[in-house]
Amino acid sequence: MTLSLAPMQGFSDQIYRSTLCHIGGVDVFYAPYIKVEGGEIKVKSLADIAPEINNGMTVVPQVLANKADDMLLVAHAVGKLGYTELNWNLGCPFPMVAKRQLGAGLLPYPEKIDSLLNDFEAQSDIALSVKMRLGYLSPDEIWPVLDVLNRHNIKEVIIHPRIGKQMYNGEADKRIMPEIVAKSAHPVAYNGDILTAEQARLLLDKNPTINNLMIGRGLLRNPFLANEIKGETLNISQKRSRFSDFTVEIAGRQLNRLQGAGHFLQKMTTYWEYWSQMFNDQHKVLKMVKKCHSVDEYFSVTEMITNNYPLSDLA
Ligand SMILES: Cc1cc2nc3c(=O)[nH]c(=O)nc-3n(C[C@H](O)[C@H](O)[C@H](O)COP(=O)(O)O)c2cc1C
Known part of the structure; x- marks a missing residue:
């Protein structure tokens, strides 16, 4: 079974991926999407997936595009960096994008997906996988899209069973997975709302042919989730010290990367919106991080939290 880190803008960057890799359990790391603007790819997006800072990990780059030319540009750029697979984002729900x-x-x-795939396949050797929702306005949109994908050379179809209009509201519809697996000519992977090892086990029991689980927010809030799904248990003191090392390493590396304490504190607060869930009193923990006004204060407050605060059931 493969466990993968979902692509997440603002989170699944190289710093986060490589630090999570030290914790173990995750087999494949998806990088946040790359887009083409004005015929160009942002230097920053390619720098994040440069092979010399991503070695020792399986990383899959992702593209957000609706034109074959844009997709080919990204495929060519990632191919030059040595990547053999590109993931196509057909799931981003944000209105500005959708x-x-x-x-x-x-x-x-x-029909647009079909024509883009025709053009892409004629001109690229990069293997394409797809990450998609059930639809934008209706979950029925998935069936004609699956018919199209079935006619093309797709490495894997990763399903996040919500519709775009839902954003992240409601629940991922796990019950639809057996029908999708039955109708897809390609290997199907699952993504959405896996927060515990038990939820992963239930999903896999009900869908025995799914052997890739992609996890996003579950890993953000509990970096040990992949270990737990694989049955590797750590005692509380091991978890506490590894969690502390993990958060300190990410903070140290973000501090080197970002200009100014303000940016650093803002960035670390976005992580703590998830990490605070490792503790019993998550609201209090988050509030304490939000109140930090300097880098030194951040490090001393978070050290106190990770060493002393009671861990929640998650941990
Ligand atoms: C902050 C954030 C950023 C995201 N960025 C991307 C992205 O760049 N590409 C993508 O395909 N999905 C993106 N997603 C969606 C996730 O990859 C994933 O599909 C979604 O969070 C559901 O999985 P989960 O319930 O395991 O988190 C993002 C989600 C979040 C919360």
Whole structure:
């Protein structure tokens, strides 16, 4: 079974991926999406997946595009860096993206997906996998899209069973997975709302042919989740010290990367919105981090939290 870290803008960057890799349990790391603007790819997006800072990990780059030319540009750039697989984002639900027929916003147009894939396949050797929602406006949109994908050379179809309009509301519809697996000609992977090892086990029991689970927010809030799914148990004191090392390493590396204490504190607060869930009193923990006004204060407050605060059931 493969466990993968979901692509997450603002989170699954190289610093986070490589630090999570030290904790173990995750087999494949998806990088946040790369897009083409004005015929160009941002230098920052390619720097994040440079092979020399991503060695020792299996990383899959992702593209957000609705034109074959843009997709080919990204495929060529990642191919030059040595990557052999590119993941296509057909799931991003944000209105600014979706209304431009990108991400989940392309799902109501299976004929466009078909024509893009025809053009792409004719000109690229990069293996393409797809990460998609059930639809943008309706979950029925998935069936014609699956028919299209079945006619193409797709390495894997990763399903996040929500529709775009839902954003992250409601629950991921895990019950639809057996029907998708039955109708897909390609290997199917699952993504969405896996927060505990028990939820992973239930999903895999009900879908025996799924052998890739992609996890996003579950790993953000509990970096040991992949270990737990694989049955590797750590005692509380091991968890506490590894969690402390993990958060200190990410903070130290972000501090080197970001200009100024303000940016650093802002960035670390976004992590703690998830990490605070490792503790019993998550609201109090988050509030304490938010109140830090200097880098030194951040490190001393978070050291106190990770060494002393009672861990929640998650840990
Ligand atoms: C902060 C954030 C950023 C995300 N960025 C991306 C992205 O760049 N590409 C993508 O395909 N999905 C992105 N997603 C969606 C996740 O990859 C994943 O599909 C979603 O969080 C559901 O999985 P989960 O319940 O395990 O978190 C993002 C999600 C979050 C919360």
